[in-house]
Amino acid sequence: MLDSVADTPFLSLVIPVYNERDSLSRLHAEIAEVAAQWPWRMEILFVDDGSQDESWKVIRELASRDERVRGIKFRRNFGKAAALAAGFSAVRGQIVITMDADLQDDPHEIPNFLAKLDEGYDVVSGWKKIRYDPWHKVFPSRVFNKLLSLLTGVHLHDHNCGMKAYRVEALRELHLYGEMHRFVPVLAFARGFRVGELVIHHRPRQFGHSKYGWKRFIKGGLDVITVRLLTGFTRRPQHFLGAWGLGFLAAGVFSFLILVLNLMVRLIDAEAGAGVATQLALLIIVVGLMLLGAQCLLAGLIAEMTVARKWLANEPFSIAETIR
Ligand code: UDP
Ligand code: MG
Numbered sequence: 001m002l003d004s005v006a007d008t009p010f011l012s013l014v015i016p017v018y019n020e021r022d023s024l025s026r027l028h029a030e031i032a033e034v035a036a037q038w039p040w041r042m043e044i045l046f047v048d049d050g051s052q053d054e055s056w057k058v059i060r061e062l063a064s065r066d067e068r069v070r071g072i073k074f075r076r077n078f079g080k081a082a083a084l085a086a087g088f089s090a091v092r093g094q095i096v097i098t099m100d101a102d103l104q105d106d107p108h109e110i111p112n113f114l115a116k117l118d119e120g121y122d123v124v125s126g127w128k129k130i131r132y133d134p135w136h137k138v139f140p141s142r143v144f145n146k147l148l149s150l151l152t153g154v155h156l157h158d159h160n161c162g163m164k165a166y167r168v169e170a171l172r173e174l175h176l177y178g179e180m181h182r183f184v185p186v187l188a189f190a191r192g193f194r195v196g197e198l199v200i201h202h203r204p205r206q207f208g209h210s211k212y213g214w215k216r217f218i219k220g221g222l223d224v225i226t227v228r229l230l231t232g233f234t235r236r237p238q239h240f241l242g243a244w245g246l247g248f249l250a251a252g253v254f255s256f257l258i259l260v261l262n263l264m265v266r267l268i269d270a271e272a273g274a275g276v277a278t279q280l281a282l283l284i285i286v287v288g289l290m291l292l293g294a295q296c297l298l299a300g301l302i303a304e305m306t307v308a309r310k311w312l313a314n315e316p317f318s319i320a321e322t323i324r
Contacts, residue, residue, distance in 0.1 A: 009043040009068075011110075012093030016083035017046050020101040021053040022207035028062050028069070031107045038111065045070045046101070047087045050077035056321075063323045071323040080211075081176040086319065088171045096171055100162035102208065104132070106201045113165035113198060121196035122170040123188045126161035132204035140217045144224070151228050154189045156197050160220075163200055177308065179219055183227045190231035225297070226304045241298055248294065255287065 013031065017024065028044065035042055046059045048071065056073050063069040072086050084098060097113055099105040109126070116124045131138055141160070149155045160182040170193045174184060185195045233240040259280070 008041070009093045010040040010095060011038075011042045011114075012087075012091035012096045013042065013044045013110075014084060014087035014091060014096055014098045015044065015046050015101050016049055016080050016087070016098070017051060017055050017059070017101040018049040018077060018080070018083075018211050019051045019053045019055060019208060021051070021055050021058055023101055023103045024055060024058045024062065026206075027101060027103055027107075028066070030103075032066065034107045034110065043068050043070055043092060045072065045087050045090060047071075047083040048073040049080065049083040050074045060323065067324075069323070071321075072319055073321045075320045079179060079181075081179055081181040084181055085174075085176040088174065088176075090322075091168065091171070094168050096166045096168055098162060098164050098166075103206050104203050105163040106203060109163065109198070109200045112200075113163075116196055116198045117165055117167065119196065120194060122167045122193035123185060124165040124196045124198050125156055125158065125185045126163035126200040127156070127158040127197050128161055128202040129157070129199045131202050133210075136214075137210070144217070144220055148183075148186065148224055148227075151224060152186045152189070152231065154186045154195060156185055156195070158197075159183065159185055161200070179216075179223060180227070182220055182223060186227055186231060222300075226301065229301050230305065230308060241302075244294065244298065248291065252287075255283070 015027070024046070031044060044066075046062075046069065048056045048059060050073075056071070059069070059071045059073075063071055070090070072090060074083070074086070087098070088096065095114065095117065097110055099107070105126070113124050113126075133141075141158075145157055145159055148159050164184060166188075170188050170191075173191050173193075174187055176184070176187075180187065189195045229240060262280075
């Protein structure tokens with residue numbers, strides 16, 4: 001029988017895969033090539049996030065040739081966050097490194113991540129300083145990173161970099177659902193883990209296409225609000241909601257006073273109030289819309305908190321098959 005302790009890997013690579021058939025063999029070969037120079041025992045865990053192409057077939061084939069390869073296959077596409085969550089709950093190593101399956105991340109960076117962790121970090125996030133993506137992706141991403149850094153106090157240049165390294169203790173406390181993979185450093189930081197950054201080499205996509213379109217910016221933007229709430233106010237929502245409520249109340253009282261003043265002016269001199277009715281009608285519409293907007297946002301946040309709790313209780317994925 002194999003000695004299970006000696007067999008335990010030190011390093012786990014977690015690779016989320018969604019329709020990346022053409023990249024997988026090359027990625028595996030690259031990893032194997034650089035890994036030949038390392039002393040560490042390693043496992044490569046591919047998580048097939050419900051691919052419709054032959055990705056799973058390729059993963060099975062790789063696993064049959066290389067016993068370090070493991071696989072998880074979802075029944076359908078659950079999203080990158082769920083794929084990472086499934087990978088995280090299955091890893092056996094002490095150090096976990098995630099990388100994208102599309103060959104944009106370079107496995108040569110892995111030793112640099114380990115060195116950075118050794119400097120005393122629990123999570124190290126990659127920074128694609130020179131980035132090989134189209135401008136319509138790079139520019140909004142810059143805005144997203146600035147905004148998120150400002151709102152959360154976690155100052156990184158590239159929060160959503162696919163390549164990251166973790167001590168396994170940090171992973172165990174991350175519960176990713178929805179598209180929360182964009183906020184891993186913020187979520188880890190909120191739990192008290194030390195988060196660092198490492199400049200990495202990035203490459204253009206070779207095969208297939210990006211799985212995220214322009215909608216990512218709307219979703220990412222909304223999630224910024226959610227994450228700010230979840231990390232800052234979950235245990236005291238009234239401090240957040242209540243403050244807004246008070247603000248609106250004050251604005252309401254103020255508008256009411258102006259309205260009364262207007263009416264008094266009209267009583268004294270009917271001419272002076274001409275057109276006021278139209279203005280008031282507009283004012284009511286504007287105020288109504290603003291209140292409606294605020295209502296939707298706040299209701300959304302409350303719903304999100306409920307969903308977050310539900311997802312925390314259940315694994316946010318369903319596994320169809322595993323290898324090893
Ligand atoms: N991915 C995934 N599930 C999805 C979308 C993407 O597992 O629903 C994987 C994808 O296969 C890739 C990584 O997440 O390995 C990053 O995706 P992509 O390269 O499309 O993102 P981009 O580089 O454009 O940000
Ligand atoms: Mg990519």
